[in-house]
Amino acid sequence: MTFAKKIRVILWGERPSTHEERKLLFKIDWFVLSFVCLQCVLSVSVRFTSEAIAFRYFSNYLDRANLANAYVSGMKEALNMTGHDFNTVSSMFTVGYTVAQIPQNLLLHVVPPRILFPMNTLIWGSLTMVTAAATNARHLYVIRFFQGVAEASTFVGAHFIMGSWYKESELGKRGAIFSSSAQVATIFSGVLQASIYKNLDGLHGLAGFRWLFIICGLITVPIALYGFFFFPDTPQTTSARYLSPEEKSLAISRLPPKPQTKLDWSLIRRVLGRWRIYAMCLICFQIVGGELESIGSNSLMALWMKASVAPKYSIQNINYYPAGGTALAIVALLATAVWTDYTTKRYQVNFLIAVCMLISSVILLVYTPISTAGKFFAFYLAGVSYAGQASNFGWCNDLARDDDQERSVILAAMNMMSNAFNAWWSIVFFAANDAPRWRNGMISIIILAPILVGLTVGTRILQSRDQRRASRSQGEGQSGLESKDEATI
CATH class of the missing domain: 1.20.1250.20 (MFS general substrate transporter like domains)
Structure with missing residues (x-):
């Protein structure tokens, strides 16, 4: 090549x-x-x-x-x-x-x-x-x-x-x-x-x-x-x-074969009886990973600039400078997507997000001795948190390919949990009148970052277990067919 x-x-x-x-x-x-x-x-x-x-x-x-x-x-x-x-x-x-x-x-x-x-x-x-x-x-x-x-x-x-x-x-x-x-x-x-x-x-x-x-x-x-x-x-x-x-x-x-499933009352059992909805919707992505986006999703950089006394930023600069975080979010989304498609290991993106958000939140928590350039770096680095939007939704698609209806419910529940949880989280930890520091909010991110790592590892272990079981079942099924062919001969 x-x-x-x-x-x-x-x-x-x-x-x-x-x-x-x-x-x-x-x-x-x-x-x-x-x-x-x-x-x-x-x-x-x-x-x-x-x-x-x-x-x-x-x-x-x-x-x-x-x-x-x-x-x-x-x-x-x-x-x-x-x-x-x-x-x-x-x-x-x-x-x-x-x-x-x-x-x-x-x-x-x-x-x-x-x-x-x-x-x-x-x-x-x-x-x-x-x-x-x-x-x-x-x-x-x-x-x-x-x-x-x-x-x-x-x-x-x-x-x-x-x-x-x-x-x-x-x-x-x-x-x-x-x-x-x-x-x-x-x-x-x-x-x-x-x-x-x-x-x-x-x-x-x-x-x-x-x-x-x-x-x-x-x-x-x-x-x-x-x-x-x-x-x-x-x-x-x-x-x-x-x-x-x-x-x-x-x-x-061209896609992996999957059993025929349908939209009926058995969907409740199929969704709630498996671990996938709890891992992907309740913990691994939206309740933890989703709130790690708080610095960007709550426009904290713009609020920080508006509350700043020295230096004092113009309205024009307050509108333009936060775009750097958006630009880094785009770079992070595309770069991590290239990596995950090449390695097929989407869960690794959560490790990157946890590290970057830990660094960003620590800088903004320390705050006073940090230079203005250092604070800009921290706000921009927080853009990496958005990389999970592609990798975790993609991970969900991979996990639930065998059941289209379950996959649809999990994807929807991931987004639903994000909105429901963020509705009160942002008010409690990232209120606008807490600018420019958000001490409690930064502490919450420092706590959530290692939790995301632990939950991601747990989800990956469960995924690997299911893959091994599927491989064994497929191998046993193939062996049964071979034995039947031999008996026929």
Whole structure:
């Protein structure tokens, strides 16, 4: 193998051996990966040219980010919002998003994804435009709750679909590209909001924040049409015309064989009777690993800069400097994905996250003798915590490949636990008025980092045990067939 070929294999994986599989993989990337990624990324210019196309998940993410921007750009006064109204509006979205996680993702086994995703896209887009007509905070409570319900299948549904099409050696990088798209979205969301507010505020008598919701809603319409006509569902159910009958068969045969399972009452026993949901959802990823993202997910760097007395940062710098952490998150997602697909050891990413977060939190806990450059380093290093979004969802797809319905429930529960747990964790440990230090929050991270290592090791031991049992069963089954053949002869 040449050096160049070896580098290519490390970066993008082994090239399929046949022309037919290479062609199929290209189509999967084009129609599956592009769809879920472009849900996260908004390609837009300030003039909204023909390239201004956004896919639903980023539009949703953009709207959540710009709800805060809209709040400080006139929505507070226009809707007479007082007290904790803004926090309640945000919480209503979280409630809807959380309670709908498992039901929405089980619907993927009843309603074809090419129908469910576009339908939720249109519902979300319509509700976004309706937000522009809200006249009080109570209207926003209802709108945001149902927006959360409509969005519940987007992130987890994308991971489920990717796990249905891609091999274990292909999944990590695709999952990282998808997760990176959400990080890229955070960089551009403020730019789009500023452009809309600057150019459209007052147009036809509408405030800039109302135009923001109208435009974010409108751009979901072509995305819904794209998904309806081109999204290929799963290999077992696809009716995509751009896939030949041979390619549909190959899409199924290239993945490991699995028993036929169905959506019925036995799912409760299958999910709760196995260790996988407890390891992946309750401990290994979201309750521990998810909270290690707290420095980034709670925008602590921006709050620290705003509370800083010396040096004093401008509003512009407060908006721009934290993007360094987002950039490192993207690098960490992609770099660890390359490693995990090459080694097939996704659990190792949790060790990296634990070490980086331990270093970051210790620096920010010590705080006073640390230089400004050292604190910047600590905040940026915390971006590595996001690497678990791709590796742990990919790990879940690997663990539960033998049961599609269980896999769907676990993926949804992982996201559900993240939202439910973070709803109170961030308030207790990372309140905004604790800036600039968050002493209790940093102590919590120092405690959680080694716990993540221990739980990851335990989960890996259970995974290895199940793999050995499966290998023995397969070997015994093969021996039985050979003995039967010999007796027949």
